[in-house]
Amino acid sequence: MIKVPINYDEEKVKVRNLPELFVTNQGLKIDSKELWLSEKRDELLDVFASSIFGKAPTYSSELEFEAVREDSEWLNGRAIRSELKIYPLGKQNNAALTLLLYLPKQSDIPHSVFLGANFLGNDFVESDHERWPLELIINSGFGVATFFYGDIENDNPTGWIKGIRGEYLRLSGKQELLDDDWGAIAAWAWGLSRAMDYLCMNPRIDEKKVALIGHSRLGKAALWAAAADERFAAVISNNSGTGGAKLLRRNFGESIESITREFPHWFATNFEAYALDIDSLLVDSHCLLALVAPRPLYVASASDDLWADPRGEFLAAQLASTVYELFGYKGIDKELDFPPLNTVIGDVVGYHCRSGTHGITPYDWGRYIEFVQRHFGGSHGS
Ligand code: GTR
Numbered sequence: 001m002i003k004v005p006i007n008y009d010e011e012k013v014k015v016r017n018l019p020e021l022f023v024t025n026q027g028l029k030i031d032s033k034e035l036w037l038s039e040k041r042d043e044l045l046d047v048f049a050s051s052i053f054g055k056a057p058t059y060s061s062e063l064e065f066e067a068v069r070e071d072s073e074w075l076n077g078r079a080i081r082s083e084l085k086i087y088p089l090g091k092q093n094n095a096a097l098t099l100l101l102y103l104p105k106q107s108d109i110p111h112s113v114f115l116g117a118n119f120l121g122n123d124f125v126e127s128d129h130e131r132w133p134l135e136l137i138i139n140s141g142f143g144v145a146t147f148f149y150g151d152i153e154n155d156n157p158t159g160w161i162k163g164i165r166g167e168y169l170r171l172s173g174k175q176e177l178l179d180d181d182w183g184a185i186a187a188w189a190w191g192l193s194r195a196m197d198y199l200c201m202n203p204r205i206d207e208k209k210v211a212l213i214g215h216s217r218l219g220k221a222a223l224w225a226a227a228a229d230e231r232f233a234a235v236i237s238n239n240s241g242t243g244g245a246k247l248l249r250r251n252f253g254e255s256i257e258s259i260t261r262e263f264p265h266w267f268a269t270n271f272e273a274y275a276l277d278i279d280s281l282l283v284d285s286h287c288l289l290a291l292v293a294p295r296p297l298y299v300a301s302a303s304d305d306l307w308a309d310p311r312g313e314f315l316a317a318q319l320a321s322t323v324y325e326l327f328g329y330k331g332i333d334k335e336l337d338f339p340p341l342n343t344v345i346g347d348v349v350g351y352h353c354r355s356g357t358h359g360i361t362p363y364d365w366g367r368y369i370e371f372v373q374r375h376f377g378g379s380h381g382s
Pocket residue numbers: 215216217218240241242254259
């Protein structure tokens with residue numbers, strides 16, 4: 001594969017024509033939260049669906065589930081660990097995901113939960129202390145819900161055939177995916193929403209306090225899931241980069257050309273065309289982040305993860321904060337410069353850039369726990 005040239009020189013960066021957050025495509029001025037919600041939100045969602053992530057089918061099935069196992073003495077009796085199989089299209093269909101759920105036992109009140117897909121499979125979560133510091137999270141009073149992202153669709157260009165996208169295509173009788181049909185990121189986001197359907201049915205969970213979290217490609221999926229599905233009460237984007245928090249118009253790090261060549265299955269086919277014509281794209285990542293408003297949003301970068309463009313992630317979070325202001329909340333002050341490393345800034349929109357490489361670490365988790373605790377308020381079941 002021919003490598004696409006990538007810019008890492010700040011002096012060569014030009015950000016032109018960032019799409020407006022406060023004007024609709026028909027020219028209507030948005031100056032209230034009511035107008036944002038009635039006129040701008042859906043317009044942005046439609047553009048993201050048709051131009052970037054692809055349109056997912058409307059979910060109208062009855063979810064079924066069954067318990068696989070339960071250990072009520074996990075973590076020396078401090079937590080309940082359970083695993084269950086979710087069949088979003090009913091048991092008669094192939095589609096299924098296995099949800100791994102940890103709930104602290106400190107109290108009987110419904111728990112706040114972090115929900116995020118995992119990269120390696122449920123059996124590897126407990127030994128992955130860096131990416132899943134379960135003890136830290138559970139001792140802070142939160143539950144954890146996760147499933148293997150490959151349950152929804154394997155992460156390769158033909159993975160969709162045996163995944164949920166293939167299943168829906170067969171059910172619809174269509175032969176092939178259209179240029180604006182969903183890509184893998186939208187499929188993983190769909191899986192997050194189905195896991196949420198289940199969490200809403202579990203009386204041990206406070207469905208109003210589910211924080212979505214995702215790292216890297218799964219950070220892109222978490223942002224898109226939270227944008228489209230307002231049941232998620234907060235979202236955390238960890239090093240999500242291009243197609244996630246990073247401003248696409250900042251020519252620094254991974255570009256649209258590079259990502260759509262290397263991972264053509266992640267997006268709607270339509271996205272590729274914008275590599276050569278970014279000006280015609282009606283959105284950028286600040287619009288994706290603004291779709292989370294007024295819910296708490298945390299964006300985090302890592303200093304050596306230039307591929308994901310930390311500065312582009314920060315700027316998008318800062319720009320999206322203007323929409324939070326419409327709701328009367330403070331995000332990241334527009335006068336602030338890129339913050340020193342390992343320093344948390346912002347209010348309802350939070351940001352930090354950790355020193356180090358691409359990854360999610362206990363340092364990051366510590367900041368997310370503090371952030372979510374602050375915004376969810378009250379008890380987390382502890
Ligand atoms: C990279 C990809 C990024 C990022 C990352 C990951 O190779 O170019 O957009 O998502 O993978 O998911 O780890």
